Amino acid sequence: MAVMQEKAIEESLETDIPKARKPLSRAGLVWARLKKMPRFWIGITIVVAVILWAFVGPLLYPWSITDRDPLNMGMGPTMLHWFGTNSIGQDIYAQTLAGLQKSLIIGLVAGPTATVIAALVGSTAGYVGGWVDRIIQWVILLLLVIPAFFLFILLSPLIKGLSWVVLMFYIALFSWMIMAQVVRSQTRSLRNRDFVRAARYMGEPTHTILTRHIIPNMASLLIIDATLGVVSAIMAETSLSYFGFGIQKPDVSLGTLLSDGTAAAVTRPWLFVFPAFVLIILLFAISLVGDALRDAIDPTSGMNRD
């Protein structure tokens, strides 16, 4: 009896104390919030689908960008040419996918690169302070007075004739200013916190403090900026290429394609409308993801707050 009673008590004790759940890490918390946002799922599904489409689609399609179909010049969308053809019989679907590839690569590299520059410049200005800070702030202000688009086209003769890889970093080089200001002000509030002081008194060099202690503390901010940076980089690329300052023939991007389609846009809308809609859907989906990320990381911001 005594043995049985003891066992019963043990059992009741065990059932009374619920198992403590593992504390949610910050990344886990953000993920848990993200999972519940339909916006995130819609956006990420479209982005992944478009990336797959851009790189797998051409393999499943009979026409390539150099092919010409002399029997179907200037045709609207048909079963043979899904997005129609231009006046010399080139297939618009094939061209759209090729342009999409280039614009995607440029956006995915230039956006995050601009974020890296912003993080390095902004945190250096905020942490080192003094005349370094003052010079960097002046440079940022000057770069902001003249709209970025004018700077792009003003300096574009320097990169004319160079490969599109250069264009990618060129875009990144003029897209970091606003974020750098945000990073700078965040750094100024972080630099006197105890963990940064401790690192400084232990004699860690400045660059280690910046890369180990300051920048990781702004990771969430930087992730959001890198995501939305992809949108602005793709926009910069298409706008530059559209006005003839970006991607040059024979390379194809969505910008050059839209530029080619504009002349006949009114009489043969498919030359413009299909690439334009692909571009809009892609950018819309990326900004949905970026916006959902912002709300998940900082619930007090954005459209989902109360």
Next chain:
Amino acid sequence: MTVYIIRRFLNYAVLSLIATCMAYILASIALDPAARFYGMNPRPPQSSIDASLDAMGVNPDVPILVRLWHWLTNLFTQFSLGTTVGGSQVTAEIAARSGASLRLLLIGSIIGAILGVLLGVWGAVRQYRTSDQIVTYASYIVFATPTFVIGVLLMILATQFNNLVGSQVITFTGEYTAGITGNWWVLAWDRAVHLFLPTLALVLIGAASFSRYQRSVMLDVLGADYIRTARSKGLPRTKALIRHGVRLALIPMSTFFAYSFGTLIAGSAMLEIVFSWRGMGQFQIEAIQKNDINAVAGAALFVAVLYLIASTLSEVLYAALDPRVRS
């Protein structure tokens, strides 16, 4: 308050001047003014190339800072910005073209800002309702569309509309119908019709960004205690929202307006080219294509002056709305 505004004005003036100088230097580095002579056949002798480059003040053999100094002294003593590669005065070109650009930019950004503020307030008051969601997603779609795409898509839609109606209701190429004659009213109406589509495009861009910002500021204000106080002392909801809510929410908006003015300038320049207007945007882009340093610098000065005016205006607005800066 006057002292405050004058101080801010001087600050912006110095900034604009330095930015213009930087644009001059960048243009001198990036552009090759002799390039157009090398394309000529037969190629002119080197001495005559040098002579015409010297006459324009853009000879690359003269150090950049010396050229910049000449450019600045000409600007401040003779109000001259030098000549374009076509031989005309840059100031004359700016005078002829800026009217069209300013018309588009001013009307577009003012309507865009007002519409954006109204939509933002409305969205904040009706948070999460269907109307709010529609405005939110519509503005996201406008954000995701490059300016020139908005312009061309509007052109396609207008053509469809014209075909549907059966007459040329919306005309959109150029700023006016070439060779049109008639009295003042006919001319003014013709310009207004041509203005419609580019302005609509600029309004869409402006309203999208202003409404997002205004909505988020307004949501902050709506949750504040003084709105509850105003309501509890018996003020009707609309009155409390306008007197205590919108007025406060407009304060950060005035700063945002100056900040986003650059985007609007760039946007209207792109729209000018899309709609084949002979405005400042087209002037700037042609100047870069023609390696015309004086014209580029003149256009940069124009943008910097606009920036100066917009920033000062936003400071005036800020001071008028916020009593704390007045003292």
